Amino acid sequence: MGLEEKVPDGVLLTSVDKMVNWARKSSLWPLGFGLACCAIEMMSAFGPRFDLARFGMEVMRPSPRQADLMIVSGRVSNKMAPVLIRLYEQMPSPKWVIAMGACASTGGVFNNYAILQGVDKILPVDVYVPGCPPRPEQLIDGIVKLQEKIKKESVKQ
Numbered sequence: 001m002g003l004e005e006k007v008p009d010g011v012l013l014t015s016v017d018k019m020v021n022w023a024r025k026s027s028l029w030p031l032g033f034g035l036a037c038c039a040i041e042m043m044s045a046f047g048p049r050f051d052l053a054r055f056g057m058e059v060m061r062p063s064p065r066q067a068d069l070m071i072v073s074g075r076v077s078n079k080m081a082p083v084l085i086r087l088y089e090q091m092p093s094p095k096w097v098i099a100m101g102a103c104a105s106t107g108g109v110f111n112n113y114a115i116l117q118g119v120d121k122i123l124p125v126d127v128y129v130p131g132c133p134p135r136p137e138q139l140i141d142g143i144v145k146l147q148e149k150i151k152k153e154s155v156k157q
């Protein structure tokens, strides 16, 4: 007799990792802030046309204490960098970071003393979204890639 036949109807077998990762990936709460032009595309992604609510993500949080995803949308000035670090540290773990656009990923065209040459100099970035600016579909693609990454994580880490 196989294991399936011994388990009563209506009982599903899974692992803690799979269940927790499914819950985490399906209810990401992004921190609501934008830094430059990329933020306009990010806002569009939450609107009715692109409808990020389909991914369980419509709840933009005004407080970092209620957010687990930071979307860095736009260039980060050196003056703003300590603020970004403070916001990241105030977010509860586990937490994830998306660098949206050329500026957040590398400094973009702003190769000068005032702009951080990539947010990964100060924060651990999970997904980079290319473009100047990336369209909302590209941000959504980056979020789907982050969800795939979360599915492979373990609660033991």
Ligand code: SF4
Pocket: 036, 037, 038, 073, 074, 075, 100, 101, 102, 103, 104, 108, 131, 132, 133, 134
């Ligand atoms: S990547 Fe382009 S659109 Fe985005 S913040 Fe930089 S200049 Fe603006």
